[in-house]
Amino acid sequence: MxxxxxxYPVSDACRxxxxxxxxxxxxxxxxxxxxxVSEQVWVSDxxxxxxxxxxxYLAGIVDACSRRVVxxxxxxxxxxELPLDALRMALTHRRPPRGLVHHSDRGSQYASQAYxxxxxRWRLKPSMSRKGNCYDNAMMxxxxxxxxxxxxxxxxxxxxxEAYRSIVEYIEVFYHRVRLHSSLGYRSPVDFExxxx
Numbered sequence: 001m002x003x004x005x006x007x008y009p010v011s012d013a014c015r016x017x018x019x020x021x022x023x024x025x026x027x028x029x030x031x032x033x034x035x036x037v038s039e040q041v042w043v044s045d046x047x048x049x050x051x052x053x054x055x056x057y058l059a060g061i062v063d064a065c066s067r068r069v070v071x072x073x074x075x076x077x078x079x080x081e082l083p084l085d086a087l088r089m090a091l092t093h094r095r096p097p098r099g100l101v102h103h104s105d106r107g108s109q110y111a112s113q114a115y116x117x118x119x120x121r122w123r124l125k126p127s128m129s130r131k132g133n134c135y136d137n138a139m140m141x142x143x144x145x146x147x148x149x150x151x152x153x154x155x156x157x158x159x160x161x162e163a164y165r166s167i168v169e170y171i172e173v174f175y176h177r178v179r180l181h182s183s184l185g186y187r188s189p190v191d192f193e194x195x196x197x
Contacts (some may be wrong), residue, residue: 041101042070042090042124045140046083046109047148049074049167051157058167059086062143063094064103067181068189069143069171070094074164080112087115091122105129105137145181147175151164 011021018042041064049056059082074135075082077177079083083104090096102124104110119126129136157163177190184192 002169015035037074040065041139042096044071044083044102044104044110045137045139045144046088046107047144049152049157049163051124053159056160056163057082059083060143061086061090061102062140063189065122066141066189066193067139067143067184068176071169072168074160074167076107076160080109080114083109084115084118085145087118093119096122096124099125101125101127103127103129103137147171148186148187150174159171
């Protein structure tokens with residue numbers, strides 16, 4: 001409505017949408033909801049998980065507001081496809097607004113043409129850590145540390161399939177729904193997003 005206000009009287013638009021004028025004006029004065037604030041910044045990174053068969057590489061994307069892992073992918077190979085798979089998962093499940101900031105480190109996978117093309121196609125704003133500044137991506141590094149402390153260092157994975165199942169279960173069942181976050185008022189990411197809607 002706001003974008004069409006110069007073409008149509010507010011009273012006509014309110015009548016057409018079956019909302020009150022006072023409600024529309026009150027909405028204009030409100031701060032954005034937590035859900036709207038969510039999905040403004042995603043942070044991303046790649047880590048590795050030891051297993052008896054060798055390394056398993058893990059790419060993740062976390063919503064900076066809700067701390068929810070919105071994209072995740074695993075592979076035996078550290079290629080551009082790995083973070084691209086995590087990004088595709090995030091885009092498919094979240095459908096982010098244009099202009100969302102996508103932050104990563106300066107890794108070659110994130111700087112690749114293929115990765116940049118997907119960001120451009122979805123009109124996401126790429127952001128990369130400053131050279132030599134490890135604090136820029138601290139939120140994502142903190143998630144990896146939590147995952148490793150609460151799961152990876154406690155279990156010895158024999159196979160990729162075993163590691164994959166355990167990591168997915170940890171993220172989807174425990175981290176998203178049970179684990180409380182002080183930054184979210186001691187709520188889980190799912191509870192925080194539910195309250196914000």
